[in-house]
Amino acid sequence: MQNASLRCEREALERKLRKVQEQVDCTSSTVLFLSKQVKEKEGKVKEAAFSVDNMKGSNKWLRFYTGFDSDAKFEAFLHFVTQDPDLCSGRIRGNIARGRLDAGPHSTLSHADQLLLVMCRLRLGLLLQDLAYRFRISETTVSRVWLNWTEVIQARLMQVSTLQGSPTV
Structure with missing residues (x-):
């Protein structure tokens, strides 16, 4: 009688296990589908x-928004402004080599984009x-980037x- 009871319990547990496995399979396929959709949307957002x-390759728009005639001039100015790590470390918080502003966990702007923001303003x-x-980004982050x-x-x-004085000729 005890064996029969244990067999029934085992069969019930096996049925529950199959149901749970089906739910896991369904959930994992849903997660995979949603992650693909998110990646597609992220690509479109970045574009x-x-x-x-x-703006790279479009000197017309770079000139309109920043006043620089080319990517090279913009990059040279960025390098000039950020080349003094002692000056930058206190104001542009974070690692210059990383190229990110350490303004919080969600900061996503590179130094080039931060400079673009300032030059646009x-x-x-x-x-x-x-x-x-x-x-x-938030207005608070824009303000922080602007001030720094x-x-x-x-x-x-x-x-x-x-x-x-006047230059000599």
């Missing part, structure tokens, strides 16, 4: 995002809200020597 990478007078929308980078740019440009 539509406002960034330096999406300087050249076109775009509002913080507009920049937040274009770069898909304007301080760094000012400090770097103050280091450039200027000629006093």
Whole structure:
């Protein structure tokens, strides 16, 4: 009688196990399907995002938004501004080599994109809200980037020597 009871219990447990395995199979296929959809959407978002990478090769748009005639000039200015790690470490928090602003766990802007944000505001007078929308970040992050980078740019440009008086011919 005990053996019969144990067999019935085993059969019931095997049925439950099969149901759970079916649910796991169904769930894993759903997760796989959804992850594929997310990857497709991320690719489309990156293509539509406002960034330096999406402006590469389009000197017309780079000139419109930043005033720089070419990618090379923009990159040279970026290098000039960020080449002093002592100056940048206190204001542009994070590792320059990593190219990311350490402004929190969700920061996604590279140094090039941060400089693009600042140059767009300087050249076109775009509002913080507009920049937040274009770069898909919060207004607080835009404000932080703006304040940090304007301080760094000012400090770097103050280091450039200027000629006093009139130049001799």
